[in-house]
Amino acid sequence: MKRLLAGIPFAVFTLSAFLATRSDAKLETIEQVIPGVWFRQGDLDQYGHCNNIVIEMKDYLLVVDANYPSGARALMADIKTISSKPVKFVFDTHHHGDHAYGNPLWTQAGATTFAYRGVAEEMRRYEPARWRADAARRKDVAELNLDTAEPPRQTFDQSPYVIDDGSRRVEFYFFGWAHTRGDGFVYLPKEQVLCTGDAVTNGPFNGMGDGYVANWPKVVHRARQLKVKYVLPAHGPSGGTEILAGEEQFLTTIYGTVKKAIGQGKRLEDLVEMKDGQPVKAKLQLADAVQHWVGSFYPGQISDIYQEIAQAKPRGEITGGK
Numbered sequence: 119m120k121r122l123l124a125g126i127p128f129a130v131f132t133l134s135a136f137l138a139t140r141s142d143a144k145l146e147t148i149e150q151v152i153p154g155v156w157f158r159q160g161d162l163d164q165y166g167h168c169n170n171i172v173i174e175m176k177d178y179l180l181v182v183d184a185n186y187p188s189g190a191r192a193l194m195a196d197i198k199t200i201s202s203k204p205v206k207f208v209f210d211t212h213h214h215g216d217h218a219y220g221n222p223l224w225t226q227a228g229a230t231t232f233a234y235r236g237v238a239e240e241m242r243r244y245e246p247a248r249w250r251a252d253a254a255r256r257k258d259v260a261e262l263n264l265d266t267a268e269p270p271r272q273t274f275d276q277s278p279y280v281i282d283d284g285s286r287r288v289e290f291y292f293f294g295w296a297h298t299r300g301d302g303f304v305y306l307p308k309e310q311v312l313c314t315g316d317a318v319t320n321g322p323f324n325g326m327g328d329g330y331v332a333n334w335p336k337v338v339h340r341a342r343q344l345k346v347k348y349v350l351p352a353h354g355p356s357g358g359t360e361i362l363a364g365e366e367q368f369l370t371t372i373y374g375t376v377k378k379a380i381g382q383g384k385r386l387e388d389l390v391e392m393k394d395g396q397p398v399k400a401k402l403q404l405a406d407a408v409q410h411w412v413g414s415f416y417p418g419q420i421s422d423i424y425q426e427i428a429q430a431k432p433r434g435e436i437t438g439g440k
């Protein structure tokens with residue numbers, strides 16, 4: 119009896135330790151959102167992985183984002199634990215490596231990769247340079263022994279593109295140029311689930327280098343016209359419509375703040391501290407309400423918006439051309 123009692127504090131301790139790590143353990147773990155829809159939050163810091171969504175259809179599974187090759191392999195293993203159905207379609211929300219460089223693995227596994235046509239066009243602009251840069255620093259990309267990224271095997275240009283097999287309706291939307299020129303959203307109208315890619319992230323993950331920042335909040339606003347209950351972003355945890363509202367507010371606020379400063383005659387060096395030509399520290403403060411989206415990208419975002427306004431063209435055109 120004494121032994122048993124002595125064991126209790128230890129048990130309580132291990133339980134709380136378990137709970138404490140469990141919130142972190144949500145990374146790289148597949149979890150059901152609603153019956154037939156799973157969310158897997160990738161570990162961005164450690165592996166560079168994006169989040170994935172798995173949608174169950176009558177005879178097959180549909181995956182949102184190909185991820186990096188290592189993320190694709192991890193997801194394939196997790197899928198075996200939730201369903202025996204094959205993955206038939208993999209939707210690339212955009213062309214970035216952490217969303218599309220796993221494409222060859224899905225193709226080899228018998229799935230069809232597809233995307234809005236803007237994704238394939240972005241790859242033509244930026245590849246093979248980015249694939250080669252990633253192959254030089256990432257083992258999982260190098261191991262594929264390919265010269266460049268594999269574009270989505272199918273594309274659509276009418277939004278929405280719809281897949282409906284009688285058991286479930288899935289709509290694929292392009293609402294305009296936001297994070298990239300290919301940003302695709304995946305929407306389940308009956309279940310009110312919206313997968314946003316990187317056009318909407320739950321936290322400070324808005325890379326603006328390929329973006330059109332003036333247009334981005336309009337894209338988020340269009341997505342908000344859908345009836346939504348579950349928001350499944352490509353980075354950060356899942357949540358509800360507060361993610362969409364907060365993202366729109368952040369983008370409107372940061373763009374408006376930089377634009378106002380330019381109107382007051384401020385130069386880039388007044389807005390952000392530069393070191394070796396790189397923005398390293400922000401000198402602008404945004405409202406508390408949008409701080410959830412402010413992080414390590416913030417100095418770069420100020421610089422990107424500054425360039426977009428100063429050069430009077432979308433930030434992505436400065437790097438990628440028309």
Ligand SMILES: [Zn+2]
Pocket residue numbers: 212214297316325
């Ligand atoms: Zn991205």
